[in-house]
Amino acid sequence: xxxxxxxxxxxxxxxxxxVTFRCxxxxxxxxxxxxxxxxxxxxxxxxxxxxxxxxxxxxxxxDRFSAERPKGSFSTLEIQRTEQGDSAMYLCASSWEGLQETxxxxxxxxxxxx
Amino acid sequence: xxxxxxxxxxxxxxxxxxxxxxxYQTSGFNGLFWYQQHxxxxxxxxxxxxxxxxxxxxxxxxxxxxxxxxxxxxxxELQMKDSASYLCAVRDGKAGTALxxxxxxxxxxxx
Numbered sequence: 106x107x108x109x110x111x112x113x114x115x116x117x118x119x120x121x122x123x124v125t126f127r128c129x130x131x132x133x134x135x136x137x138x139x140x141x142x143x144x145x146x147x148x149x150x151x152x153x154x155x156x157x158x159x160x161x162x163x164x165x166x167x168d169r170f171s172a173e174r175p176k177g178s179f180s181t182l183e184i185q186r187t188e189q190g191d192s193a194m195y196l197c198a199s200s201w202e203g204l205q206e207t208x209x210x211x212x213x214x215x216x217x218x219x
Numbered sequence: 220x221x222x223x224x225x226x227x228x229x230x231x232x233x234x235x236x237x238x239x240x241x242x243y244q245t246s247g248f249n250g251l252f253w254y255q256q257h258x259x260x261x262x263x264x265x266x267x268x269x270x271x272x273x274x275x276x277x278x279x280x281x282x283x284x285x286x287x288x289x290x291x292x293x294x295x296e297l298q299m300k301d302s303a304s305y306l307c308a309v310r311d312g313k314a315g316t317a318l319x320x321x322x323x324x325x326x327x328x329x330x
Contacts (some may be wrong), residue, residue: 138317147306147320196261210261
């Protein structure tokens with residue numbers, strides 16, 4: 106069990122550019138979540154997948170954000186036309202659905218938009 | 220609305236016991252979680268409560284009272300490495316399976 110992995114770990118981009126992040130969940134987990142965390146705040150939910158289906162999206166997820174999990178394994182989160190307000194840590198978590206479902210987090214991708 | 224409150228900062232000394240409180244108001248309830256997060260790192264799962272009472276795991280214990288919308292995380296025999304942010308999170312259930320997090324409590328342990 107290698108845990109949840111995320112790439113890249115850090116990304117610096119200029120305003121208006123597009124960025125894409127990848128998350129590889131724990132292999133047997135069927136649920137995958139994306140959260141965003143800014144300094145001094147707890148993580149905020151963005152979206153979640155069960156297998157390849159995107160089942161929930163937060164109102165935080167504007168039209169510039171899109172997420173996919175095409176084969177029910179890894180997931181990508183793309184931000185188009187980045188804005189300075191998008192600067193944050195983007196966290197991915199995975200879990201196995203069940204009564205005591207527990208989400209395990211990856212190391213995150215820290216995005217800085219200049 | 221949904222709201223989770225926890226103190227912003229706490230300080231303690233090595234070897235001591237500290238209790239971090241969390242109160243919540245959510246439309247539903249399907250479990251409360253505590254995570255530890257060191258600066259610049261991912262949250263690490265500590266404990267899960269869904270029924271009232273105390274769950275003990277080594278130096279860490281977590282308590283839940285659903286009627287009061289209240290939980291606490293108890294850390295015993297504090298060590299310097301326990302200096303971190305402690306996040307309280309609730310799974311609303313009615314609003315989906317995502318976790319709703321508090322802002323976190325930054326604990327500083329000194330020698």
